[in-house]
Amino acid sequence: MTSTEFEQKNQQRWQEYxxxxxxxxNGRRDVAAGEMPRMFRELxxxxxxxxxxxxxxxxxxxxxxxxxxxYELIYRKRRGGWRAVAKFLTAGFPRAVRRDWRLFWLCxxxxxxxxxxxxxxxxxxxxxxxxxxxxxxxxxxxxMYGGRDQQISHLREExxxxxxxxxxxxxxxxxxxxxxxxGGILAGIGTLFFLLFNGVYLGAAAxxxxxxxxxxxxxxxxxxxxxxxxxGMLVSGMAGMRLGLAIxxxxxxxxxxxxxxxxxxxxxxxxxxxxxxxxxxxxxxxxSAQPLPSDVKYAVGILGWxxxxxxxxxxxxxxxxxx
Numbered sequence: 001m002t003s004t005e006f007e008q009k010n011q012q013r014w015q016e017y018x019x020x021x022x023x024x025x026n027g028r029r030d031v032a033a034g035e036m037p038r039m040f041r042e043l044x045x046x047x048x049x050x051x052x053x054x055x056x057x058x059x060x061x062x063x064x065x066x067x068x069x070x071y072e073l074i075y076r077k078r079r080g081g082w083r084a085v086a087k088f089l090t091a092g093f094p095r096a097v098r099r100d101w102r103l104f105w106l107c108x109x110x111x112x113x114x115x116x117x118x119x120x121x122x123x124x125x126x127x128x129x130x131x132x133x134x135x136x137x138x139x140x141x142x143x144m145y146g147g148r149d150q151q152i153s154h155l156r157e158e159x160x161x162x163x164x165x166x167x168x169x170x171x172x173x174x175x176x177x178x179x180x181x182x183g184g185i186l187a188g189i190g191t192l193f194f195l196l197f198n199g200v201y202l203g204a205a206a207x208x209x210x211x212x213x214x215x216x217x218x219x220x221x222x223x224x225x226x227x228x229x230x231x232g233m234l235v236s237g238m239a240g241m242r243l244g245l246a247i248x249x250x251x252x253x254x255x256x257x258x259x260x261x262x263x264x265x266x267x268x269x270x271x272x273x274x275x276x277x278x279x280x281x282x283x284x285x286x287x288s289a290q291p292l293p294s295d296v297k298y299a300v301g302i303l304g305w306x307x308x309x310x311x312x313x314x315x316x317x318x319x320x321x322x323x
Contacts, residue, residue: 003055010046014066017043021069040070088271091316096268098312100238107237110192111199111230118203122211129211132204138212141205145213151221155289166285173229173277177236181243181270188244195237220294223301225283227308232276239266239273 001009017039024036047063049055097104121128130138143154159165176198183190209218246262247255287300 001053003050003053003059006050006053006055007059013039013042014046014063017070018066021066021073024073025069036070036074040067040074043067043070088268089275092268093272093275094312094315096265096272097235097238100242100269103238103241104234107191107195107234107241110195110237111234114196114199115203115206118200119207119210121204122207126208126211129204129208132200133208137205138208141208142213145209145215145218145221147214147217151217152289152291162286162289165289166281169284170278170281173232173281174274177233177273177277180233180236181240181273184240184243185247186244187247188241191237191240191244195233198233216294220297221288223297224288224304225280226301227304228276228283229280231308231312232273232280235269235273235276239269242266242269 020036020039043063043066047060047067050060050063118129118132133141144151155165159168176194180191180194180198183192183194206218209215242262242265243259246258250258253261283304288297
């Protein structure tokens with residue numbers, strides 16, 4: 001086939017592709033954009049043939065320019081850039097949480113009930129809390145929350161700077177959230193176990209501080225980041241339970257296929273949990289240990305819980321919201 005014959009044979013298809021690209025570049029939404037990937041692949045094949053058969057610069061340059069224009073459109077559409085990130089933050093993540101609201105309350109029960117039970121236990125029997133923390137845990141609580149001045153000096157001695165505190169906390173929080181999420185592969189049992197364990201341990205820590213340390217140094221420290229850290233933990237649990245349910249109840253799908261589908265559905269939850277965990281580490285590293293008035297720290301902590309609650313309940317509400 002000569003260069004002229006090749007061009008005449010494919011001319012109509014190239015013109016249709018060019019019209020589609022031009023329409024998409026101009027922002028028109030009434031075009032068949034779904035045909036773009038197929039036509040783009042066909043044009044790439046044409047360009048490869050033209051180059052290998054040496055049909056000349058006129059043909060190859062034209063095809064190359066069309067391929068570049070199509071690639072930029074597809075790449076921009078798939079990557080989305082900041083617009084996709086903004087859409088996820090303002091609608092995608094909170095909608096994903098609301099869509100699995102039953103899992104949210106299940107995970108909340110497995111964390112908050114043991115947390116509250118252990119926190120209130122020292123009023124009646126402190127030995128339960130002591131057994132959970134152990135000697136090293138109680139010593140750590142006393143060093144960290146023996147008083148606000150003692151707390152600041154301990155943190156400076158332990159970490160050296162706010163940035164190193166941030167690095168430690170993000171490593172610690174991510175490792176906890178990952179275990180909670182990955183436990184879902186054990187039919188959800190691992191996720192529920194780690195939520196229960198964290199509820200027991202954190203509740204024991206809070207109860208022991210209230211009983212034997214300086215409660216104000218503890219609550220002013222944790223108040224600012226508690227909403228982001230604990231909600232990130234619960235959302236990780238939701239993602240883990242989504243995997244667990246796919247194993248327990250795959251429906252008509254093979255378990256491997258059901259697990260793959262559940263992973264895709266859990267992906268927005270994982271992204272959101274990572275965002276909350278990172279935000280918690282930023283606040284914990286750069287704000288929580290600052291020597292500010294208690295009222296200010298409590299106000300910031302309460303505001304964080306209010307904002308998170310309103311965000312998860314209301315953000316992205318609309319026609320496309322499935323609740």
